[in-house]
Amino acid sequence: xxxxxxxxxxxxxxxxxxxxxxxxxxxxxxxxxxxxxxxxxxxxxxxxxxxxxxxxxxxxxxxxxxxxxxxxxxxxxxxxxxxxxxxxxxxxxxxxxxxxxxxxxxxxxxxxxxxxxxxxxxxxxxxxxxxxxxxxxxxxxxxxxxxxxxxxxxxxxxxxxxxxxxxxxxxxxxxxxxxxxxxxxxxxxxxxxxxxxxxxxxxxxxxxxxxxxxxxxxxxxxxxxxxxxxxxxxxxxxxxxxxxxxxxxxxxxxxxxxxxxxxxxxxxxxxxxxxxxxxxxxxxxxxxxxxxxxxxxxxxxxxxxxxxxxxxxxxxxxxxxxxxxxxxxxxxxxxxxxxxxxxxxxxxxxxxxxxxxxxxxxxxxxxxxxxxxxxxxxxxxxxxxxxxxxxxxxxxxxxxxxxxxxxxxxxxxxx
Amino acid sequence: xxxxxxxxxxxxxxxxxxxxxxxxxxxxxxxxxxxxxxxxxxxxxxxxxxxxxxxxxxxxxxxxxxxxxxxxxxxxxxxxxxxxxxxxxxxxxxxxxxxxxxxxxxxxxxxxxxxxxxxxxxxxxxxxxxxxxxxxxxxxxxxxxxxxxxxxxxxxxxxxxxxxxxxxxxxxxxxxxxxxxxxxxxxxxxxxxxxxxxxxxxxxxxxxxxxxxxxxxxxxxxxxxxxxxxxxxxxxxxxxxxxxxxx
Numbered sequence: 296x297x298x299x300x301x302x303x304x305x306x307x308x309x310x311x312x313x314x315x316x317x318x319x320x321x322x323x324x325x326x327x328x329x330x331x332x333x334x335x336x337x338x339x340x341x342x343x344x345x346x347x348x349x350x351x352x353x354x355x356x357x358x359x360x361x362x363x364x365x366x367x368x369x370x371x372x373x374x375x376x377x378x379x380x381x382x383x384x385x386x387x388x389x390x391x392x393x394x395x396x397x398x399x400x401x402x403x404x405x406x407x408x409x410x411x412x413x414x415x416x417x418x419x420x421x422x423x424x425x426x427x428x429x430x431x432x433x434x435x436x437x438x439x440x441x442x443x444x445x446x447x448x449x450x451x452x453x454x455x456x457x458x459x460x461x462x463x464x465x466x467x468x469x470x471x472x473x474x475x476x477x478x479x480x481x482x483x484x485x486x487x488x489x490x491x492x493x494x495x496x497x498x499x500x501x502x503x504x505x506x507x508x509x510x511x512x513x514x515x516x517x518x519x520x521x522x523x524x525x526x527x528x529x530x531x532x533x534x535x536x537x538x539x540x541x542x543x544x545x546x547x548x549x550x551x552x553x554x555x556x557x558x559x560x561x562x563x564x565x566x567x568x569x570x571x572x573x574x575x576x577x578x579x580x581x582x583x584x585x586x587x588x589x590x591x592x593x594x595x596x597x598x599x600x601x602x603x604x605x606x607x608x609x610x611x612x613x614x615x616x617x618x619x620x621x622x623x624x625x626x627x628x629x630x631x632x633x634x635x636x637x638x639x640x641x642x643x644x645x646x647x648x649x650x651x652x653x654x655x656x657x658x659x660x661x662x663x664x665x666x667x668x669x670x671x672x673x674x675x676x677x678x679x680x681x682x683x684x685x686x687x688x689x690x691x692x693x694x695x696x697x698x699x700x701x702x703x704x705x706x707x708x709x710x
Numbered sequence: 711x712x713x714x715x716x717x718x719x720x721x722x723x724x725x726x727x728x729x730x731x732x733x734x735x736x737x738x739x740x741x742x743x744x745x746x747x748x749x750x751x752x753x754x755x756x757x758x759x760x761x762x763x764x765x766x767x768x769x770x771x772x773x774x775x776x777x778x779x780x781x782x783x784x785x786x787x788x789x790x791x792x793x794x795x796x797x798x799x800x801x802x803x804x805x806x807x808x809x810x811x812x813x814x815x816x817x818x819x820x821x822x823x824x825x826x827x828x829x830x831x832x833x834x835x836x837x838x839x840x841x842x843x844x845x846x847x848x849x850x851x852x853x854x855x856x857x858x859x860x861x862x863x864x865x866x867x868x869x870x871x872x873x874x875x876x877x878x879x880x881x882x883x884x885x886x887x888x889x890x891x892x893x894x895x896x897x898x899x900x901x902x903x904x905x906x907x908x909x910x911x912x913x914x915x916x917x918x919x920x921x922x923x924x925x926x927x928x929x930x931x932x933x934x935x936x937x938x939x940x941x942x943x944x945x946x947x948x949x950x951x952x953x954x955x956x957x
Contacts, residue, residue, distance in 0.1 A: 500795070501795045504796050505795045507815050508722070508725050508814040508816075511728055512727050642773060
């Protein structure tokens with residue numbers, strides 16, 4: 296805005312200077328023409344009155360004319376003089392040189408052609424007057440033209456400015472569109488990445504092969520019933536994991552079912568070291584609540600692996616699903632009575648373990664993405680339980696609005 | 711023939727039971743005594759007292775890893791067979807250090823083979839343990855262990871000029887001029903060496919990138935520092951150029 300304004304000011308200043316200079320030039324030329332005629336008339340009078348002093352006076356006159364010529368030349372060199380003026384003024388110079396030669400003739404012929412000289416001179420004065428008049432007219436005709444020019448330049452400038460502004464706007468719009476597209480693609484990629492990562496975290500190869508190992512034990516022990524039971528559970532877990540990982544959201548009912556299957560498998564692996572309990576508020580219709588798939592499993596795996604298993608006798612996992620007192624939110628509370636996060640971290644650091652669980656950081660990313668994508672407000676809070684100074688378990692609380700149907704805010708291509 | 715005394719350490723009861731059953735079933739003529747531990751800490755003390763002939767050791771356990779357990783038992787007086795459910799990284803470390811390992815669920819044939827091998831073997835070499843821990847700590851690997859009939863020998867990676875394929879064997883050419891034939895395919899070696907300064911430049915060759923002398927671009931022949939000439943695949947040539955930032 297400021298730039299535009301200064302541009303306008305500059306243009307205006309230039310134009311006004313031009314106008315001023317033109318007017319000033321005209322005045323100088325007019326003054327000069329007056330000087331010329333006065334001088335000539337004076338010279339004529341002098342010669343008429345006193346022939347005898349002619350030589351001296353003519354020398355003076357010629358000197359004066361020369362001076363005038365010099366002034367004239369300096370004006371002529373001024374750049375602001377228009378082409379027309381130069382031409383006119385050239386004519387004037389020719390006139391003046393004509394006059395001088397006439398006057399010289401007059402000196403030599405000793406005033407024989409006084410009358411004709413006067414006539415010429417008179418005509419000369421007349422021409423000067425005409426020129427003066429013409430110039431006067433022209434100087435008056437200039438302001439409208441200049442105003443027109445000024446108007447045109449301002450208009451064109453305005454058009455230019457608005458057009459460039461429009462172009463800039465279009466450009467900006469295009470760029471915004473493009474960046475939005477890029478953003479949505481990036482977002483999609485991010486979703487796919489996180490989904491893949493969570494799928495990998497869910498189907499922890501270590502878990503898979505240990506499950507298979509356990510099933511193999513039942514076969515070796517010829518415990519056909521147990522082998523068959525766990526093989527079916529394992530197949531179901533694998534199938535549901537694969538199915539669920541392909542969708543963006545699932546029902547709470549399905550998610551809890553999956554967790555139950557998972558916990559059953561883990562219980563098979565860890566025998567008496569693992570117990571679990573799942574309680575759901577009767578007022579909650581789990582099939583009607585939407586939830587990001589595979590979100591709970593990493594928290595539970597962490598609880599088992601880092602909380603319960605380092606304890607010689609293992610422990611218990613309690614999963615409680617209920618509504619807040621104001622009934623606005625649903626809470627999923629996962630409690631373990633393991634060694635607590637502080638001890639678990641110390642163990643991890645001490646052992647420099649290869650098996651590091653990235654479950655939590657992946658989950659944080661997933662929740663952030665889910666919230667961004669569905670305008671949801673899923674929150675996770677992890678707190679430590681203490682028995683005196685001793686860590687005694689961890690609580691993971693997941694909170695979200697009750698009966699929230701998550702509508703995507705981005706149309707997504709199915710891959 | 712003397713029977714062997716084995717100790718099994720795994721945090722999962724099922725894994726212990728299964729391996730115990732499998733040993734009794736498939737190696738009754740070699741191992742006659744099996745003691746199992748699900749708590750690594752308890753295992754450390756018992757191993758010191760029991761002095762086993764063979765240790766089957768899980769890697770990933772909640773309170774302590776198998777590697778940690780071993781460091782508490784140094785110097786080792788018995789051979790170790792690692793048992794892991796899934797740990798590609800550890801497996802690579804074992805391969806590099808010629809350490810025996812089994813994957814869960816354990817295949818009977820693999821188990822028998824590993825136990826047969828172990829009979830002839832002595833305790834894990836200190837160099838093997840050092841190499842293993844260096845590998846697991848992500849330190850630069852300097853030596854590669856090679857299993858031979860006499861035992862385990864170590865090759866300094868910097869000493870290798872190139873490796874040539876020979877069907878199921880590979881010939882390692884060293885700076886000293888020595889040639890070592892090892893019973894690993896070039897593919898296996900490529901997997902092991904790909905993170906070090908080695909490059910497979912041809913179906914037949916893996917070279918040490920630090921021991922290259924000259925590349926004949928038109929003939930696609932690479933001259934190594936011992937003046938041996940090796941062929942370069944056409945598609946590898948460009949990669950080689952960028953590796954050396956040649957124009």
